Amino acid sequence: MSPAELLSEPFMQRALIAALFTGLAAPAVGTFLVQRRLALMGDGIGHVAVTGVALGLVTGTSPTWTAVLVAIGGAVLLEIIRERGRTSGDVALALLFYGGLASGILISGIGGNSTATLQRYLFGSLTTISVDDVIVTMVLAAVVIVLCLGLAPQLFAVAQDQDFARVAGLRVSFYNVLVAVLAAVSVTVAMRTVGLLLVSALMVVPVATSQQLTRSFRTTIAAAMVLGTVASVGGLVLAAVASTYDVNAMPGPTIVLLALAGYVVAWPVGVWTRHRARLRAPFPDAGPTEHEPTETHPHQHGPDCGHLAVPHDDHIDYVHDGHRHAEHGAHYDEH
Ligand SMILES: [Zn+2]
Ligand SMILES: [Zn+2]
Numbered sequence: 001m002s003p004a005e006l007l008s009e010p011f012m013q014r015a016l017i018a019a020l021f022t023g024l025a026a027p028a029v030g031t032f033l034v035q036r037r038l039a040l041m042g043d044g045i046g047h048v049a050v051t052g053v054a055l056g057l058v059t060g061t062s063p064t065w066t067a068v069l070v071a072i073g074g075a076v077l078l079e080i081i082r083e084r085g086r087t088s089g090d091v092a093l094a095l096l097f098y099g100g101l102a103s104g105i106l107i108s109g110i111g112g113n114s115t116a117t118l119q120r121y122l123f124g125s126l127t128t129i130s131v132d133d134v135i136v137t138m139v140l141a142a143v144v145i146v147l148c149l150g151l152a153p154q155l156f157a158v159a160q161d162q163d164f165a166r167v168a169g170l171r172v173s174f175y176n177v178l179v180a181v182l183a184a185v186s187v188t189v190a191m192r193t194v195g196l197l198l199v200s201a202l203m204v205v206p207v208a209t210s211q212q213l214t215r216s217f218r219t220t221i222a223a224a225m226v227l228g229t230v231a232s233v234g235g236l237v238l239a240a241v242a243s244t245y246d247v248n249a250m251p252g253p254t255i256v257l258l259a260l261a262g263y264v265v266a267w268p269v270g271v272w273t274r275h276r277a278r279l280r281a282p283f284p285d286a287g288p289t290e291h292e293p294t295e296t297h298p299h300q301h302g303p304d305c306g307h308l309a310v311p312h313d314d315h316i317d318y319v320h321d322g323h324r325h326a327e328h329g330a331h332y333d334e335h
């Protein structure tokens with residue numbers, strides 16, 4: 001079968017659609033996790049979701065939906081442990097990792113499922129994805145993308161500085177739980193694409209790459225979504241083309257390695273541009289927070305502009321595009 005013939009197969013087109021939506025959704029949530037230094041949260045939720053998949057297989061219901069429910073439960077539990085308990089974030093994650101993976105494998109074994117079935121979810125199985133799976137993937141991914149982009153200013157403010165966000169009147173706990181739930185949903189979305197054990201890579205690596213190349217928050221999240229899509233669709237196509245040459249490349253690992261290759265290329269570029277920026281800064285002591293006019297400003301900030309308003313000393317800052325802006329004469333300053 002030629003590569004062109006393979007790409008026009010119905011199962012391949014279903015896989016491409018799933019890869020496209022996963023590539024957009026996973027880095028969108030991942031941006032907020034990276035911002036909060038919770039890069040491995042997706043991985044912890046992925047391990048918990050193994051239990052959900054096993055429950056679905058054993059009870060004969062849809063593993064996708066049981067995985068969504070268990071993943072959301074695990075993510076909310078993680079937030080509660082982090083917020084209420086004395087356990088630190090990484091210990092809470094470790095508890096989830098081991099508990100989720102161990103119970104998943106145990107339940108699956110007791111239910112008499114072959115490890116091969118569970119493996120489809122651990123390492124992804126884009127080529128066995130059904131029409132129903134594709135529809136669920138599209139709907140869940142769309143919900144994740146719309147909420148991440150629509151609530152970006154609030155989510156960014158909370159991820160950036162919890163105390164500041166609390167003072168500004170944001171419901172910090174609510175947004176923390178929301179990010180955890182969105183992470184859980186995108187883990188389930190990415191489950192069929194890259195698999196539960198590699199899920200976190202697609203949430204984190206495109207964001208890390210994007211951070212090397214971009215500076216503002218808006219461009220970081222946009223570039224991360226583009227990079228995630230290129231990696232997931234590109235990785236799938238690469239694996240498919242390899243299979244026509246009798247090379248058994250699994251799509252999940254191919255996608256992750258392609259994303260990592262992007263980081264390897266972007267890293268020196270990031271080092272170089274940051275070095276250049278330092279050379280160009282004329283007064284390094286002045287500090288960017290003092291007075292830095294923003295380049296472009298599409299609109300006049302005011303009480304009714306819809307952006308979060310934060311009283312700050314004798315003036316009001318507006319959270320806009322992930323930054324705090326304050327009016328200063330005829331322009332706006334970055335604060
Ligand atoms: Zn505004
Ligand atoms: Zn200010």
Ligand SMILES: [Zn+2]
Binds near residue numbers: 301325
């Ligand atoms: Zn502004």
Ligand SMILES: [Zn+2]
Binds near residue numbers: 291328
């Ligand atoms: Zn100014």
